Amino acid sequence: MSLCSHEEIERIFNVSSASDYLLKIRADATVDHVRICRVFRRRMADAGENWCFNGYFDTGPFDNYVKHLADEDYTAAKELTAGFVFCNKPNGQIEKTEFGNIITISESLRYFLYFMNLAILDHGDAEVPQDVRSAAIKIAIRTMLQSEALDFDLDPRGEIPKQVHDNVQLHTDRQLEFIVGHEFAHHFLGHLNDANLIEGTYLSVRELGEKTHKFFSYAQQDELDADITAIERPVYTPDMRADLVNRALFFFVYLHIYQGVKDQISPSMGRAKSHPDPIDRFHHMYNHFKDSVELDEENLKSLLELSDIYKESLVEDVALNFESYEFYGSIYLAQWRGKVLIDRVDF
């Protein structure tokens, strides 16, 4: 059995549409990256006869976002090619190709959100010990830094109780919907412009060598506009809108924590940023919606306080254990680690 079917291989060698292009990006990333290749081999084995490479990527957050768009937007969104890929920038991207614009969201961003949610959220009656939360936040940060191996399918880093996992997954998917919306918003607002073309790389240079694709960089105001449009454009009930604003605000706080650690590791002095600081995105969104959407102010206030506490302790940890952020490999969920799995023996 091979990773791609005959038909898929044909399409990869004769790219003639945006969906062929997306398939090729996915396949290139997979075969060039040892760990991702192993993840897929396991997925193939689990799927057996029903295996379909391109069909394996989750479409949930895309479908869930698009289905709430009004007629014209819905049609425009359906015409765009959009999907998950494994790529080095744990982010959403909109890329211009000769076949049209393609939206891609990195699966590594999903893992970042997953472990951040595990670390930060209240999981109801389920108790998540502090050492597990601290380890989870470090896994999330290392995923963004591209030092954490992307083999969570094979080695989930510990045994997470089902109730907690389900809760974390639910929040992660909803946050991803906002990120999908943000990328669609760039398209709806006509932000795509040749003058904004920049180069980016898929996957970690560390393991892959240079592989360049073209991406767009947007003015920071465009980013702020895209944040708002992502939430205003779909037809939502007031509750759903409040919910998505809340998810987006949590996402910005997570990025804010990451930014603090990253600045400590490699200060970005003078470097032009395509995105505004996450905390500015937080305040911009909060101020925009605070009078029209019901937000839990107390909860948001304690989220900000908590983020400062985490940021401070992570910055301290970087000073003391710098190496633990840089080495490529895996770290584990402290007392939830469970049975120690041995690389290439157990998975």
Ligand SMILES: [Zn+2]
């Ligand atoms: Zn953007």
